[in-house]
Amino acid sequence: MENIVEIRDIVIEYKLKKYALRAVDGVSLDIAAGKITALVGESGSGKTTVASSLLNCISSPGEIVSGTVRRHTGPNEVTEVEKLGENALNEFRWKQISMVFQGAQSALNPVVTIFNQFYETMVVHENYKPKSERKKITKQEAEQRIRYLLDFVNLDADRVMTSYPHELSGGMKQRVMIAFSLLLDPKLIILDEPTTALDVITQDFIFKLLQKVNREMGIAMLLLTHDISVVAKYADYMAVMYGGRLMEYGTVEEVFEHKYHPYTRGLIDSTPAINKDVGLLRPIGGEPPDLLNMPAGCKFHPRCPQCKEICKQSEPKTVTMETGHRVKCFLYEDEA
Amino acid sequence: MAKIIELDKIGMSFEKKVGLLQPNKRIDVLRDINLDIAEGQIVAVVGESGCGKTTIGKIITGLMKPTEGELRFGGKNLYGFSLNVFSRTREQVQFVQQDSYAALNPVLTIRQSLSAPISHHYKNYSAADTEKKINEIMSFVGLTPPEQFLSKYPHMLSGGQRQRILMARAISLEPKLIVADEPVSMIDVSMRLSILNLMNKLNEMLGISFVYITHDLATAKYIARNGNICVMYLGEIVEFGSVEAVLRSPKHPYTQALIAAVPVPDPKAAKQGRDIPIKSMEITSLENRSKGCVFYDRCPYAEEKCRNKIEDTLVDGVRVKCCKIGELPEWTN
Structure with missing residues (x-):
């Protein structure tokens, strides 16, 4: 398996006046080339913060305290994202990794037509290149590219290019955002909750489209979501986050089959399914952790049905199974 | 079982201003809604955004007066009551909103x-x-x-x-009925099931009926597993029956599309999912909806006769608003 991005032991803190809030602690994550990797977690689990570190665009006052983000650009070429200078970072963003933000509705500029938003991005990115490599992009060239992308996401290019965002429906805007993220031919797209505000039928259309982008263009995807059913249907790999830690990582099939970590197990077992007849399901007890007042030891121990004495005192290490599956839990420490 | 509330041919329309000198345009948000809720019963109302499911909730709780039809409470027309009896009656129907933060006064x-x-x-x-x-x-x-x-x-x-x-x-206030409008869509996933279980407990121990309004078919199935489900599209009920019967063999093409689109938390079953039988992903706007079948524009089986007014058909105890029952391909699980 070839990885396109490797995150190693990353620690991200939001520095406030009196204290620092550690949103992400020691997360290591691989993103496989050409596959869809899902990052699952509840609100506050740190999934958006981890994803922002890929573009080094964590919103202030957040910053990367330690760890590395390595983007494999070629056979032996590696870009270390957090070491890029401002100009290089601007060129890197969108060209190497692009992002579809949560709520496409608000990600588009309401007073600029779709065509101009696309065109502006193309022109601006040209200016980040060294002077000798710059080209002038004509409107005709841009139109050809934009038309191709809008066609690809099944939109009527003639109508959409001249439209303002408010003239499009939620599903259309989301597809415009997907086309927009493809504009500079990136190798990885980050999708932050791409379908939360959409209805199920629209959701299915959007994901079918993303699968098409993934398969036909070979673009890898990092899908951030809280919906475990969506992960089961559309992703290849999944990583489960809880309280700023990565609890489990593996292929979707394996995670659903073994459910090694008690949190993953609780999450999967407490999700109602439309295809199964079950009586009462058992919820995960307790409440999500307070980031300012984290429990000692394993962050999940106050809610864990299999909690042992050691879980309350120290934090478990990440155990790698034979299959490459990774779990952060004391139940499996012996198997390493 | 005694009926608590009956909605008889309820319709709701709003006036929309078009221009200064032009007459206002009438928009029908709900059309021909028939729905009974019995004591101790759970009814799930499902549909996409804009289908009118919250409006039904507001009509049942008496927050909105329907423009057509009759709303009967305990067999009597609610809007025939004197103000005093009306408010006594309203005590028995309570409302739980989606956004719990907005529903509580922040300074109290x-x-x-x-x-x-x-x-x-x-x-x-x-x-x-x-x-x-x-x-x-x-x-x-x-x-x-x-x-x-x-x-x-x-x-x-x-x-x-x-x-x-x-x-x-x-x-x-010891109500007989609670209308819960998307009560779990804004809370953390690991907490959702416990709220659904709480609703079940209130239903079983206090005998309170529930109208559970949602866009999520999986939770609707979970909460109303012994109750009824009502599938809505563009202001009409397209299918109504027991949850078990509707989800096992959906009759209306829209219900079929909806069920086919729901992801299941099981990679093996999910990845061999079926294609969605639907023509376009765009929802028709309420203003341009056809006079006949509401699903006409998106239905893959639509033909000329679907443009006429559609009557309800009763098939195996399920009420379906489709004129092509029996002509559609068999639904297989």
């Missing part, structure tokens, strides 16, 4: 929020009686010990806890 403590309806409706209660009642309902919804929560303000509680407060406030 939980105790103040909970005691207001009790002291308003039970005039003979002393302060000690009210306090006793509050403690009782708080323990019932699983917020124990109550003292730990009562002096707090809404922002100090988690989403799941606030949703429990709303449930406590709803049961404080």
